[in-house]
Amino acid sequence: MKNKNGVWIGLAILIIIIGFVMAQNKPAPVVQQPAETTPQARSEATSAEPTAASEESPRETVSTDVPNEAVSAPVSADTATEGTPAEPEASADTATAAAEAPKFHIGVATLTVSQAEDTYRGAEFLIGKYGNASEGGMIRHVTMPDSFMSEMETTISQIVGLSDDPLVKVIVVDDAIPGTTEAFRRVKEKRPDIICLAGEPQEDPGVIGPVADMAIYVDNIARGYLIINTAKQLGAKNFVHISFPRHMGYELLARRRAIMEEACRELGLNFYFETAPDPTSEVGITGAQQYILEQVPNWVEKYGKDTAFFCTNDAQTEPLLVQVAKYGAIFVEPDLPSPLMGYPGAFGIDLKDEAGDWPAILKKVETVVGGAGGAGRMGTWAYSYGWSTTCALAEYGKNIVEGTAKLGNLDDLWAAYDVYTPGAKWNGSTYTDINTGATMRNLVLVYQDTYVFGKGYMGAAQVEIPEKYITKVGAPSAELPVPAAEPAPEPASEVSSDVPETSPNVPAVSEPVTESSQPETSALSPIKIGEIATITGDFAAYGVAEEESVKIAVKEINEAGGILGRPVELIMYDCRTRNEDMVNAARRLVQQDKVSAVIGPSGSGLCIAASPVFTDARVPHIGTLPTNPLVTVDEAGKVKPYNFRICFLDPYQGRILAVFATRNLNVKTAAVLYDVASDYSQGLREFFVKDFEASGGKITADEGHRSDDVDFRAQLTKIKDTNPDVLVLPTMGKSLPLAVKQAREIGITVPIIGGDGYGDFMWEIAGQETMKNTYWVSHVDKADPALADFFRKYEQATGTECQEFMNAVLAYDSVYWLKDAIERAGSDNPEKIKEALEATNGLRLTHATITMDEFHNPTGKDGVILEAKDGKAVFLTKIRPEM
Numbered sequence: 067m068k069n070k071n072g073v074w075i076g077l078a079i080l081i082i083i084i085g086f087v088m089a090q091n092k093p094a095p096v097v098q099q100p101a102e103t104t105p106q107a108r109s110e111a112t113s114a115e116p117t118a119a120s121e122e123s124p125r126e127t128v129s130t131d132v133p134n135e136a137v138s139a140p141v142s143a144d145t146a147t148e149g150t151p152a153e154p155e156a157s158a159d160t161a162t163a164a165a166e167a168p169k170f171h172i173g174v175a176t177l178t179v180s181q182a183e184d185t186y187r188g189a190e191f192l193i194g195k196y197g198n199a200s201e202g203g204m205i206r207h208v209t210m211p212d213s214f215m216s217e218m219e220t221t222i223s224q225i226v227g228l229s230d231d232p233l234v235k236v237i238v239v240d241d242a243i244p245g246t247t248e249a250f251r252r253v254k255e256k257r258p259d260i261i262c263l264a265g266e267p268q269e270d271p272g273v274i275g276p277v278a279d280m281a282i283y284v285d286n287i288a289r290g291y292l293i294i295n296t297a298k299q300l301g302a303k304n305f306v307h308i309s310f311p312r313h314m315g316y317e318l319l320a321r322r323r324a325i326m327e328e329a330c331r332e333l334g335l336n337f338y339f340e341t342a343p344d345p346t347s348e349v350g351i352t353g354a355q356q357y358i359l360e361q362v363p364n365w366v367e368k369y370g371k372d373t374a375f376f377c378t379n380d381a382q383t384e385p386l387l388v389q390v391a392k393y394g395a396i397f398v399e400p401d402l403p404s405p406l407m408g409y410p411g412a413f414g415i416d417l418k419d420e421a422g423d424w425p426a427i428l429k430k431v432e433t434v435v436g437g438a439g440g441a442g443r444m445g446t447w448a449y450s451y452g453w454s455t456t457c458a459l460a461e462y463g464k465n466i467v468e469g470t471a472k473l474g475n476l477d478d479l480w481a482a483y484d485v486y487t488p489g490a491k492w493n494g495s496t497y498t499d500i501n502t503g504a505t506m507r508n509l510v511l512v513y514q515d516t517y518v519f520g521k522g523y524m525g526a527a528q529v530e531i532p533e534k535y536i537t538k539v540g541a542p543s544a545e546l547p548v549p550a551a552e553p554a555p556e557p558a559s560e561v562s563s564d565v566p567e568t569s570p571n572v573p574a575v576s577e578p579v580t581e582s583s584q585p586e587t588s589a590l591s592p593i594k595i596g597e598i599a600t601i602t603g604d605f606a607a608y609g610v611a612e613e614e615s616v617k618i619a620v621k622e623i624n625e626a627g628g629i630l631g632r633p634v635e636l637i638m639y640d641c642r643t644r645n646e647d648m649v650n651a652a653r654r655l656v657q658q659d660k661v662s663a664v665i666g667p668s669g670s671g672l673c674i675a676a677s678p679v680f681t682d683a684r685v686p687h688i689g690t691l692p693t694n695p696l697v698t699v700d701e702a703g704k705v706k707p708y709n710f711r712i713c714f715l716d717p718y719q720g721r722i723l724a725v726f727a728t729r730n731l732n733v734k735t736a737a738v739l740y741d742v743a744s745d746y747s748q749g750l751r752e753f754f755v756k757d758f759e760a761s762g763g764k765i766t767a768d769e770g771h772r773s774d775d776v777d778f779r780a781q782l783t784k785i786k787d788t789n790p791d792v793l794v795l796p797t798m799g800k801s802l803p804l805a806v807k808q809a810r811e812i813g814i815t816v817p818i819i820g821g822d823g824y825g826d827f828m829w830e831i832a833g834q835e836t837m838k839n840t841y842w843v844s845h846v847d848k849a850d851p852a853l854a855d856f857f858r859k860y861e862q863a864t865g866t867e868c869q870e871f872m873n874a875v876l877a878y879d880s881v882y883w884l885k886d887a888i889e890r891a892g893s894d895n896p897e898k899i900k901e902a903l904e905a906t907n908g909l910r911l912t913h914a915t916i917t918m919d920e921f922h923n924p925t926g927k928d929g930v931i932l933e934a935k936d937g938k939a940v941f942l943t944k945i946r947p948e949m
Contacts, residue, residue, distance in 0.1 A: 168196070168204040170235040170467055172460050173228030177241060178209045184404065185240045185265070187422055188456030191486075196464075199231070205460070206231060210243060218245040225249035229257045236463030240265025240456045242274065242281065250277040261463050261473065265455040271497060275506045279473055280462075282455050285494060285511035290325030291535045292526045294333055296398045296516050297374035299524060300443060304336045304369045308358070308377035308386070310344040311645065311671055311743050311773070319378055320646035321539075326376075328539045332532075338369065341772045343742050345381045355385045362389035371395055383408035391438045399516050403447035405431045413438055424449050424487075432519040441520030448517040449487040455512075458483040474507055483512075491515040491527040592635035593628070593894040595620070595884065596655035596664040599877075600672075603643025605799055607827050608668050611870035612690055612877035613638060615856075616665060618863050619881035629888050641667060645675040652676035656683035662894040663688070663887075665880045668873055670694035670716075670746045673709070680708045686900040688712060688884060690876045691822065691845070693719060694745050698922040708896075710903050710922045712880050714929065716746065719821050719843045720753025721947040722929035723794065726841065728761045730931070730943065731817055733791035737767035739781055739805055741797045744773055750796035750821045766790045771801065778805045779812060786814050798823025803831035810836045817841060826869040829937065837934040844930040846875050846913045847941045856912055879911040 174192060176185040189207045197203015208224045211217040222245045228237050237253060239246050242264035250262040254277060264281040267274045274281055297305055307323055314320050323339070330337035340361070345354040358377070362385075366373065374396040377386055383400050387408045390397045400407040405427045410417055413434045420426040428448050435444055462482040465471035471478035476494065483492050497509035515527040597616045600609030620636045628634055637659045639651035648667070655661045656679060664680065667673070668691035677697070680687040689697050689711040698709045727733050736758055741747035755765055766788035769781035782805070785793065793816055795805050802823055809818065817839050824842035846853065848871045856878060860868040868874050886909055887902035888894055906918045916924040928946045932939040 167202055171199045171206050171231055171233040172204055172463055173206045173234045173237040174456065174460060175208050175210055175225050175228065175239045176456065178212055182241055182452060184450040184452035185456045188453040191422060192457055192460050206234060214243045214245065221245035222249040226252045229253045229260055234260060235467045236261045236263065238263045238456065238459045238463060240452065240459065242267040244268055247274045247277055261466060263459040263463055265459055271506060271509050275509055278508060280508045280510060282459065283511050284451055285513040286322050287325065287536060288513055288531055290322040291329045291531050292529055293376060293398045294326055294329035294335065295529055296524050296526055297396060298333050298335060300396050300518065302335060302372055302374040302396050304338060304373040305330050306338045306340055306365060306369060306373055306375050308340045308342050308375065308382065310342055313378045314645055325535050325539045329535065340365065341743050341774060342382060345379060349742065351381045354382055358382045358385040359389060362386060363393055366393040366395050374398055377401065380407065384411045387412035391435065391440045391444065394439060397444045399446050404450040405446055406450060407446065409435060435519045442518065445516050445518035447514045448490045449514065451514065454483060454487050457486040461485050476510065479510065493527040592633045593888065594635045594637060594659060594661040596659060596661035597636060597638045598641050598648060598651045598664065598666045599638065600643040600667050600669065601640035605643050607825055608870050608873045611868065611874040612666055612668065614860065614864050615874040615878040616881055618859055619878050623885055629885050637661060641672060645672055648672040648676045649679060652679040656685045661685065662896050663884055663899050665884065666690050666877060668692060670697055673697045674745065677706055677709050681706060684708060685896045686710060686903055688880045690880055691873060693822065694749050705921050708900055712876050712883060712916065712924060713845050714927050715923055716749040717753045719929060720750050721757045722843050722945045723754045723819055723821065724757035724761060725945055725947045726931055727758060727792055727819060728763060731792060735764045735766045735791045736794050737785040737788055737790035738765060738794045738796065739769045739771065739778060739785065741773050741801060742770040744797065747797045754794060754796060775801065776804055778808050782809050782812055782814060786812060790816060792816055793818045795820040800831065803828040806840060807832040807836050822872060824932065824939065834937045840934040841942065842932045844932045845872050847930045849941050852912060875913045879913055882911055883909065
């Protein structure tokens with residue numbers, strides 16, 4: 067149920083899939099981002115603590131006093147004007163490389179042109195400069211598969227295959243997609259002499275850190291502050307951040323948003339957040355782009371021309387650039403800054419003749435954008451980050467092998483970047499984990515100076531960033547709210563909860579929890595169970611009911627002797643109805659608290675956001691009411707091994723609604739009003755429409771709204787004009803009663819039906835009269851005699867009647883399902899519990915008997931239809947449609 071994704075809510079600095087999303091959808095990378103320190107603190111911290119392996123002193127800023135001899139590609143006098151980048155010269159070096167056989171080779175692995183053109187072109191540039199190894203040169207280039215998530219072994223073999231060449235001394239992988247860590251591990255086992263370098267890893271720092279000699283990440287935390295600082299320099303009075311729930315589920319992106327908001331407050335700008343459709347939703351890229359085209363004029367009128375806009379999705383960057391230039395607003399730089407990001411498509415710039423020549427590309431883009439009104443108000447990075455990093459890492463590795471650079475010395479790394487980006491300044495630091503304070507000196511964060519067309523470089527790489535933005539703002543709080551839980555009996559022996567020294571602030575642990583890495587505890591030590599609920603936020607009513615119910619169940623179990631003769635220790639966190647807090651809570655439970663399993667919450671979006679945490683940690687998770695199919699399977703339909711649910715799915719309840727509408731209400735036409743930003747709402751709408759039309763019904767209107775909208779009269783008026791037999795509201799939260807209320811106010815009198823987003827809070831907003839003739843899907847019948855004892859216990863424990871009974875009952879039964887699995891497993895080992903959950907067959911719980919199917923979903927459950935009557939929801943009928 068309840069895709070709490072619709073509420074704002076995805077590493078703790080680094081989310082494991084940012085890079086995956088970048089490759090698949092071209093939105094902001096899902097690569098996890100390490101935490102950082104200010105430029106000034108960076109130099110002090112690193113120089114004060116030199117290691118045996120590295121004696122670096124990361125530069126406070128990338129200044130012009132970098133020794134000229136460190137730069138092998140001099141700046142051309144005729145192109146190196148002030149504020150304009152000069153072209154890296156490769157022709158002389160290429161001739162030399164071709165004439166002399168190299169003493170060693172450098173292996174470079176990139177994605178294909180279709181997946182990551184800039185890194186691929188970087189490899190091409192290196193071949194042009196140093197020659198192809200197969201033709202007597204230095205560079206041996208391979209490409210990794212486009213479908214890299216499903217072809218991981220191919221990725222691994224491609225990278226490892228580079229080590230078959232006895233002359234290969236360096237391997238560079240950029241982007242370092244999933245599989246790179248395992249590939250590096252195999253390379254090191256086979257050839258420990260090879261230096262392994264990774265660009266923009268899409269695996270956690272704690273995972274790739276131990277095997278990579280160096281890994282480079284773009285410093286999005288620092289950029290969160292720097293983009294706002296530059297916006298102020300350009301005269302911005304307002305800043306508008308545009309995104310959607312899926313991206314805000316990635317902790318890095320959510321954290322950067324928080325940094326931007328705080329920087330606006332401190333620097334005197336007004337911060338605003340605007341929701342846009344997700345291009346991966348059914349509206350597609352075209353629909354998402356059209357939305358931006360239509361809304362930017364309204365936003366500029368609303369906020370004024372002195373407003374800087376920023377969006378997290380690459381597909382939406384192009385239309386945003388078009389409208390920002392047209393309506394005279396401000397745009398500092400894209401989420402993935404490069405002259406090629408958005409600008410050529412937005413302004414119809416043909417760069418075929420300039421391909422690979424970054425200064426020429428920038429000059430042409432600057433001319434066109436300036437002519438379109440963007441001079442002094444629109445910017446980017448002068449050189450592509452992907453292209454620059456591929457080239458710089460190869461250069462850095464070459465210099466290390468040749469003895470002119472030291473592994474781990476950041477000044478040597480900056481010099482390698484300078485070779486390929488003359489005129490552009492860089493800054494960066496080694497990674498320090500926010501939670502533990504541990505430094506991983508082989509993980510490095512980098513960013514380039516911002517270039518504004520018509521102004522030149524803005525000096526962003528020399529700005530000192532206040533430390534609070536690096537260590538506090540938007541970071542996972544050490545004081546994450548923990549709802550009061552029933553105290554567990556004192557354990558007889560201590561259970562270790564040590565976090566590895568290098569454990570990053572990311573949604574996965576550095577080593578999966580396995581039988582060997584998580585030993586069995588003593589007979590009397592507690593079995594730790596985690597619970598996450600939406601105690602605060604728009605859907606707090608759901609979470610409070612789940613929290614209380616889980617506490618009741620755990621107390622009952624402990625009073626009856628515990629599980630396997632051991633007490634249950636319940637560790638509870640509030641995810642605040644936000645995806646980033648859900649990820650934080652999940653990570654704390656599996657990394658710090660060392661729980662054996664996790665229950666809750668009810669939101670589909672929340673559970674989807676935290677899924678990688680549980681998968682990587684190998685800890686089973688039971689969602690209480692997340693009905694979206696993607697909670698337990700990926701987009702390819704492959705089951706997520708550690709994610710389960712106790713409720714039925716959206717396809718099932720979509721069919722229940724369609725059957726109820728056609729058979730029970732006997733309607734022929736229907737209109738739909740749904741939340742475009744909610745996975746739950748979009749999914750339920752899709753499945754209802756499909757089954758309703760398959761039954762001969764007709765959809766007269768299909769209108770969308772955003773999660774934070776409160777006025778639906780425009781959409782409802784359009785719906786009314788189509789004269790439907792029934793109004794379908796596949797949504798949840800406050801938008802649900804508001805839509806019901808406004809529908810009645812404008813004269814829509816037909817029945818209104820909806821999914822399991824129904825809650826007793828609706829009566830308070832919509833009113834008793836308004837709620838008449840409305841019907842809702844439920845997972846349980848409150849009048850079921852089998853539930854009477856539970857409701858009595860709930861009222862005794864809380865002093866209140868159980869209102870959100872679906873959440874309460876399913877959360878309560880989830881605890882007993884988990885108890886049954888642990889007892890059948892004979893262990894609190896997460897892997898064994900997961901296997902027992904999968905094998906659940908005919909388990910009788912309070913509300914139903916459940917059997918798991920191959921996709922970790924319960925089968926054969928009845929759907930209940932509730933009717934709003936006499937000020938409350940009453941049982942109407944049960945429906946079990948054939949699937």
